Amino acid sequence: MSEIPNFKDILSAHERIKPFIHKTPVLSSESINKITGTSLFFKCENLQKVGAFKFRGASNAILQLNEAQRKKGVATHSSGNHAAALALAAKNAGIKAYVVMPENAPEIKKKAVKSYGAEITFCTPTLEARESTLQELIKQTGAVFIHPYDNSQIICGQGTAALELLQNKNDLDIVMAPVGGGGLISGTAIATKGLDTKIKVFAAEPEMADDAYRSFKSGMLLPSVTPNTIADGLRTSLSELTFKIILNKVDIILTVSEKSIIKAMRLIWERMKIIVEPSSAVPLAAILEHSLMFEGKKVGIIISGGNVDLSNLPF
Amino acid sequence: MSEIPNFKDILSAHERIKPFIHKTPVLSSESINKITGTSLFFKCENLQKVGAFKFRGASNAILQLNEAQRKKGVATHSSGNHAAALALAAKNAGIKAYVVMPENAPEIKKKAVKSYGAEITFCTPTLEARESTLQELIKQTGAVFIHPYDNSQIICGQGTAALELLQNKNDLDIVMAPVGGGGLISGTAIATKGLDTKIKVFAAEPEMADDAYRSFKSGMLLPSVTPNTIADGLRTSLSELTFKIILNKVDIILTVSEKSIIKAMRLIWERMKIIVEPSSAVPLAAILEHSLMFEGKKVGIIISGGNVDLSNLPF
Numbered sequence: 235m236s237e238i239p240n241f242k243d244i245l246s247a248h249e250r251i252k253p254f255i256h257k258t259p260v261l262s263s264e265s266i267n268k269i270t271g272t273s274l275f276f277k278c279e280n281l282q283k284v285g286a287f288k289f290r291g292a293s294n295a296i297l298q299l300n301e302a303q304r305k306k307g308v309a310t311h312s313s314g315n316h317a318a319a320l321a322l323a324a325k326n327a328g329i330k331a332y333v334v335m336p337e338n339a340p341e342i343k344k345k346a347v348k349s350y351g352a353e354i355t356f357c358t359p360t361l362e363a364r365e366s367t368l369q370e371l372i373k374q375t376g377a378v379f380i381h382p383y384d385n386s387q388i389i390c391g392q393g394t395a396a397l398e399l400l401q402n403k404n405d406l407d408i409v410m411a412p413v414g415g416g417g418l419i420s421g422t423a424i425a426t427k428g429l430d431t432k433i434k435v436f437a438a439e440p441e442m443a444d445d446a447y448r449s450f451k452s453g454m455l456l457p458s459v460t461p462n463t464i465a466d467g468l469r470t471s472l473s474e475l476t477f478k479i480i481l482n483k484v485d486i487i488l489t490v491s492e493k494s495i496i497k498a499m500r501l502i503w504e505r506m507k508i509i510v511e512p513s514s515a516v517p518l519a520a521i522l523e524h525s526l527m528f529e530g531k532k533v534g535i536i537i538s539g540g541n542v543d544l545s546n547l548p549f
Numbered sequence: 550m551s552e553i554p555n556f557k558d559i560l561s562a563h564e565r566i567k568p569f570i571h572k573t574p575v576l577s578s579e580s581i582n583k584i585t586g587t588s589l590f591f592k593c594e595n596l597q598k599v600g601a602f603k604f605r606g607a608s609n610a611i612l613q614l615n616e617a618q619r620k621k622g623v624a625t626h627s628s629g630n631h632a633a634a635l636a637l638a639a640k641n642a643g644i645k646a647y648v649v650m651p652e653n654a655p656e657i658k659k660k661a662v663k664s665y666g667a668e669i670t671f672c673t674p675t676l677e678a679r680e681s682t683l684q685e686l687i688k689q690t691g692a693v694f695i696h697p698y699d700n701s702q703i704i705c706g707q708g709t710a711a712l713e714l715l716q717n718k719n720d721l722d723i724v725m726a727p728v729g730g731g732g733l734i735s736g737t738a739i740a741t742k743g744l745d746t747k748i749k750v751f752a753a754e755p756e757m758a759d760d761a762y763r764s765f766k767s768g769m770l771l772p773s774v775t776p777n778t779i780a781d782g783l784r785t786s787l788s789e790l791t792f793k794i795i796l797n798k799v800d801i802i803l804t805v806s807e808k809s810i811i812k813a814m815r816l817i818w819e820r821m822k823i824i825v826e827p828s829s830a831v832p833l834a835a836i837l838e839h840s841l842m843f844e845g846k847k848v849g850i851i852i853s854g855g856n857v858d859l860s861n862l863p864f
Contacts, residue, residue, distance in 0.1 A: 259574040261596060280822040281576060500859065507595045507855030509822040540822030544815065549859060 238479060239386040239393075241428025244421065247390035248397055251293040254326065256282050258395070260402045260534075263505045270521050273532045275406065276502075277399040280510050280540025284346070286467075287395050287418055287538050288319035288382075294391030295380045296323040304329050309377035311364040313339040314467060315539055316382035321352035332377050334368045336360075342543055383417030384473035393421025399534045400429050408528070410517040411536040413437040413446045413487065414468035416476025422536060423483035437480065437487040438520035440464075440495060445471040447487045450480060464492055464548060467513035467539060494519035496548045502537075509540045512548070553794060554701040554708075556743025559736065562705035563712055566608040569641065571597050573710070575717045575849075578820045585836050588847045590721065591817075592714040595825050595855025599661070601782075602710050602733055602853050603634035603697075609706030610695045611638040619644050624692035626679040628654040629782060630854055631697035636667035647692050649683045651675075657858055698732030699788035708736025714849045715744050723843070725832040726851040728752040728761045728802065729783035731791025737851060738798035752795065752802040753835040755779075755810060760786040762802045765795060779807055779863060782828035782854060809834035811863045817852075824855045827863070 258278045267273055279287035296308065307330030310320050317333045324331035331352040335344060336359035347354055357367040372379055382388065395418075396409055409426045413419045423435045439446050443461030449472055457471035472480065480487075499515035501522075502508065514537045521528050573593045582588055594602035611623065622645030625635050632648045639646035646667040650659060651674035662669055672682040687694055697703065710733075711724055724741045728734045738750045754761050758776030764787055772786035787795065795802075814830035816837075817823065829852045836843050 259576075261574075264598070283579070285822050503824060503859060507600050507824040509818060509824060544818060544862075544864060547859075 237386050238475070239390045239424060241424055243386070243390045244393040244397055244425050244428065247294045247387070248394040250297050251290060251391060251394065254293050255290055257398060258282050260399060261506060261508070265505045266501060269501070270525060270528065271530065272521065272528045274518070274521070275399065275403050275532070275534045276506065276537050277395055277534060278508060278537050279395050280508060280514060280537050284315060284318045284322050285540045286315035286319060287392055287536065288315040289323065290394050291388035291391030291417060292316065292319035292323040292380065295385065295387040296320070296327050296329060298387055299329070299378065303378050306376040306378065307331060308380050309333070309368060309372055309375065310380050310382065311335070311368045312382055313343060315541060317352070318343070318346045318350060320380055321347050321350035325351045330377070332371050332375060334364055334371060336364065340543060383415035383470070384475050386475070389417050389421045389424070389476070389479070391421070392418045393425040395536050396422040396425040396534070397429070399536070400426065403534060404430070405532060406433055406534045407531040408434045408436055409534045410436045410438055410520070412465070412468055412513050412516040412538055413439045413480070414443070414513065415470035416446065416472045416480055418536060418538060419484060420476045420479040423479060427483050434485045435483060436520070437484050438517040439487055439489050440468055440516060441489045441491055443469050444489050446480065447489050449477055450484070450487045453481070463495070465495055465513040465516055467511060468516065488520040488524055490516055490519040490523050494523050498522055500549050509542065510537055511539050511542045514538045514540070552701050553790070554705045554739060556739055558701070558705045559708040559712055559740050559743065562609045562702070563709040565612050566605055566706060566709065569608050570605055572713060573597050575714060576821060576823070580820045581816060584816070585840060585843065586845065587836065587843045589836070590714065590718050590847070590849045591821065591852050592710055592849060593823060593852050594710050595823060595829060595852050599630060599633045599637050600854055600856045601630035601634060602707055602851065603630040604638065605709050606703035606706030606732060607631065607634035607638040607695065610700065610702040611635070611642050611644060613702055614644070614693060618693050621691040621693065622646060623695050624648070624683060624687055624690065625695050625697065626650070626683045627697055628658060630856060632667070633658065633661045633665060635695055636662050636665035640666045645692070647686050647690060649679055649686060651679065655858060698730035698785070699790050701790070704732050704736045704739070704791070704794070706736070707733045708740040710851050711737040711740040711849070712744070714851070715741065718849060719745070720847060721748055721849045722846040723749045723751055724849045725751045725753055725835070727780070727783055727828050727831040727853055728754045728795070729758070729828065730785035731761065731787045731795055733851060733853060734799060735791045735794040738794060742798050749800045750798060751835070752799050753832040754802055754804050755783055755831060756804045756806055758784050759804050761795065762804050764792055765799070765802045768796070778810070780810055780828040780831055782826060783831065803835040803839055805831055805834040805838050809838050813837055815864050824857065825852055826854050826857045829853045829855070
C-alpha cells in the first residue's frame, strides 16, 4: 500500500476511472483575476460526484479489487467526503461498504453515506475508538481497509484532477491544492511534475492545522495535536507516505489565517457562483495573503469540494 | 426593433458574441435525476459573465451599433442583471453606458453596475419615474435605448444559450426556461425549434407573476399588476414582441408556487454545488410540481443566473 506511485500510475488510474467520474469544468473569473493580479484556473471538483475529488481516489481503489476482495467488501473510518465517495463507488460496483463514523458526525454526512447504501457503525468521537471499531469490523467481515490518503491507489486517483486540469490548460506557472492528510497534494504533485517539471507545485494549509508546513520545514513528520480550523477537510495530518511525496515533489507550503479562508470562500461564492467548502478556499486565501508571490502568474487551483451545511454558513 | 428574429439571426448572433462570452458548462446531477425520474441537463448561465444569460443579449446589441451610435453610448433602465450586463458589454467595447436605477435597488446591484463603469441616474422607484428619467437622459445624451427584452437583438443573444445547450446535447425531448419579460424564452424557443421542431419548449413562471401564463391562455396580452415573487428576475411582464414569439413557438407554460421555487433552489445548491438565483430554480420547481409530465424525459434547462445576496438567503 505504501509504495510511492509514479506518473504512469496516474495515467493508468485516469483510464480506469474515466467512465465513472465527471470530467469537471475548469472555470475562470475576470473579477477575481483583477483583484489578485493573476490568471486563475479553477478545476471544479466541487462539481464531481459526491461533491468532492475523493470520488476519484475511491473509484480507483474499488476498481482494482480482486474477486475475493470484492466479495468481502471495503471498509474505512471517516466523518467526511471519503466515506461518501467510498460508499458510492462501492455501490456502483455492487460491493459492500462498511463505514465507521463518530456518533457526533453532522447529520447531513450521515445521511449522505447512508443514502449510498453503506453500512454505518457509530463509535465515540475519538481517533482511538474509530481505529479500534474499524479493526473489529475488519476482523468480523474480512473487508479491505481503504485508507483515505495513506494508500497509493487513492493518491493516484486524486492526481487525475490535476492531470485533467493540465490537459485543458498546459501553460500554467503554478498548480495549487490544499493539504490535509496529503492525498490530493501528493497526486497533484506527481501529475504536475510528471507532465512538466518547470511547473511549480504549491500546497496551502490553514495556520490552525499546519502539520504539513511544520513537517516540511523541519524534515520530520510532526502531526497536528488539536487542529481547529473551519476547513474541516484539512484537520487530518500527513502520513509517512504522503510526507515522503510532499518532501520530494512540492515546492512550497503556504499557511493562511481563518479570516482569509472565509474571505476567499465568500469571494468564490459571490464572483464564481459556485458552492465551495472552506477547505477549497485555502489556496485562494494563500494567493490573497501572499499576493506579491503570484503577481502576473498563471495558476491552476484544485477546488477540492463543495459539501457545506447551507444552514450554517460563516457569512 | 420589434421584428421577429429567425433561427439564422441566432446563429449570426452566436458567431458575433462567441469571442466575448463564456461557453458555460452543461451539468447533470444523478441525485436530482433520481428524485425527479428524469434526465436533466442544466445549461449554467449563472457561470456566464456578470452571473447571468443577460450578457449574451447585451453583447449582441452592443456589437451591432454603428460608429455614430457608439459615440453616443447606450442607455437602459433596470434594477437587475440587464443593467450590469449592458454596463460590462459597453465597457469592453469602449462605449459609454447610462443606467437608470430605482434609488431603493439593492446595494450589491448598484455596486456591480458602478464597478463596470456605467453612469447611474437614480430615480424614485416607480415604472413611470424610471421611464421618464430614461427619456430625459436619452434626450440629453442621444444614447441608444437597449430594452432588456423588447428588442430582437437582445432576444437573439439570449437564444444562443439554448443553441450551445443543443449543440452539446442534441437528443433532448424538452427545453425549458423561466419566463419574465420573455427575452430568454423567446430566444430559447426560436433556437430550439430552428434546430429540431420535434423538441418541445416549456416555459416556467411563478404563480405570483403569471402574466405569461394568463396571456398565453387567453390569447391577449395581460400584464402583471402587482407581481410579488421571490424570483425577482421574473417580475416583469411580456412585451408585444415576446408575446407574439411565445404564442407562436412555446408549447406550454407551467406555473409554480413560491414554496416550490425555494425547494428547487435549495436542491440545486445542495446537490449541484452551484449558486443559482430564485428565477433559475423555476423550471426545476415546475418539474417537481408536474412530475408525471416529465417522467423518463430528457430535459434541457437554462439556468438563468446566480446573483443572490448571500446575507439574505431564503433558507
